[in-house]
Amino acid sequence: MQFELTPQIAKNIKKWIANGENLQLTQLLEDVHFADIAEILEEISFSDAIYIIKLLDSEKTAEVLAELDDDTREKVLKGLSSKEIAEEIDELDTDDAADIISELPDQQKEEVIAQLEDVEHAKDIVDLLRHDEDTAGGLMGKELVKVNENWTNITCVKEMRRQAANVDKVHTIYVVDDHDILKGRLSLKSLLTTPATTPVREIYNHQITSVSVTENDEEVARIMQKYDLFVIPVIDEMGRLTGQITIDDIVDI
Numbered sequence: 001m002q003f004e005l006t007p008q009i010a011k012n013i014k015k016w017i018a019n020g021e022n023l024q025l026t027q028l029l030e031d032v033h034f035a036d037i038a039e040i041l042e043e044i045s046f047s048d049a050i051y052i053i054k055l056l057d058s059e060k061t062a063e064v065l066a067e068l069d070d071d072t073r074e075k076v077l078k079g080l081s082s083k084e085i086a087e088e089i090d091e092l093d094t095d096d097a098a099d100i101i102s103e104l105p106d107q108q109k110e111e112v113i114a115q116l117e118d119v120e121h122a123k124d125i126v127d128l129l130r131h132d133e134d135t136a137g138g139l140m141g142k143e144l145v146k147v148n149e150n151w152t153n154i155t156c157v158k159e160m161r162r163q164a165a166n167v168d169k170v171h172t173i174y175v176v177d178d179h180d181i182l183k184g185r186l187s188l189k190s191l192l193t194t195p196a197t198t199p200v201r202e203i204y205n206h207q208i209t210s211v212s213v214t215e216n217d218e219e220v221a222r223i224m225q226k227y228d229l230f231v232i233p234v235i236d237e238m239g240r241l242t243g244q245i246t247i248d249d250i251v252d253i
Helices: 007-019 022-030 034-043 046-055 058-067 070-078 082-089 094-101 106-114 119-129 153-164 188-192 217-226
Strands: 145-148 173-176 182-186 231-235 241-246
Touching: 007 022, 007 034, 007 046, 022 046, 034 046, 034 058, 034 070, 046 058, 046 070, 058 070, 058 082, 058 094, 082 094, 082 106, 094 106, 094 119, 106 119, 145 153, 153 188, 173 241, 182 188, 217 231
Parallel strands: 145 173
Antiparallel strands: 173 182, 231 241
16 A cells, blocks of 8 residues: 555654654554655654654665655755764665765765775775766666676576675676676576576677766666666776666666
């Protein structure tokens, strides 16, 4: 059922916060989608918004921060310490994490990045922050699944299992060479219907649409809409696979 912030619910939230009735508040928010929680925070006072943010677990808080409008998120971030922000950032995909960190003052950016627990995650975020926000590099996320064209089918399956642990949704299996140059894509059907010792180079699809890391966001959106793509890979000036952009990343362009 779709959540609706009625006047009565808003009144209850305000009362529970004032009285410190965290159990009541937690029970309400437990089954509410993070996008709806973001809507609640946009409608209540700053102090009440901070109260709710600090009541949520890190994973849910991270998703809520990513959903907030820019003005509300800026205010909320000012009410959180660098350590608290880092805890939330650790739960987000790299593209959402980079978007949030980019809004912080320079000194706090460094503080937050320094306190991220996942070193590889931190490196990926720093890499994304190098790109202008209105380019493919600024839109992309680093989470993806890729396989080497020289691997066998069985090696692919093992490696994909390992990589998929860090990816929310596997839209495409990318194929690269030993230098990470994007070569094409591999369908799950091809993977499942060929012998375990078959090399990837014999079964992958060479046809793939990609965009340069420097491509402007409007052109990225146009290409994805033209070819009806849910996801598109991003390559650097050498043709190396550096990330991917999903349809969710371009809906506001």
